[in-house]
Amino acid sequence: NAGVTQTPKFQVLKTGQSMTLQCAQDMNHEYMSWYRQDPGMGLRLIHYSVGAGITDQGEVPNGYNVSRSTTEDFPLRLLSAAPSQTSVYFCASSSGLAGVDEQFFGPGTRLTVL
């Protein structure tokens, strides 16, 4: 099993550009989530999904969109990139809900917005 994969590993955007961060898991997990991590900070939840077709907002959802059309994939879209979105983005998945089950994390995408 590949576990949780994220692409790209690194990305540089200009202010106002849009892009999609890809996340896929091959463990048949129902729960998937996106976090961002800024220097000296813990992870902050952006959006999460408890199953295909179901998404909900986390702590910092503004400027991001998600969809969950399949169990395996959970892409994160930046609509109009801003320098404040410069961060490392982590995708995670778990078989149960995050509060009761171990989450498996991807390797992260390091995004810089100029």
Next chain:
Amino acid sequence: SQQGEEDPQALSIQEGENATMNCSYKTSINNLQWYRQNSGRGLVHLILIRSNEREKHSGRLRVTLDTSKKSSSLLITASRAADTASYFCATDRNRDDKIIFGKGTRLHILP
């Protein structure tokens, strides 16, 4: 808003010593979890302790939970160089569908 706060922010100890880090949180919880992050990598789950548990062990890890003080501690015994990492606590605020991470403790094991 931050739910869990780890203490200390950074800790350096000699290899072989025990490392203790603490987590305090603000609202009641169902479960508390500890995760480890090696530099530049994704987080790895270490242990989950339920609100009705006081202590839990996993290998060299010992986690305690005091719900009356809203605090938890993670003890790593006989530390190794490979334990150098950041350690985060995560709490659920009585919700199962999402967890809130603290800012972490950076642990450095000196050879």
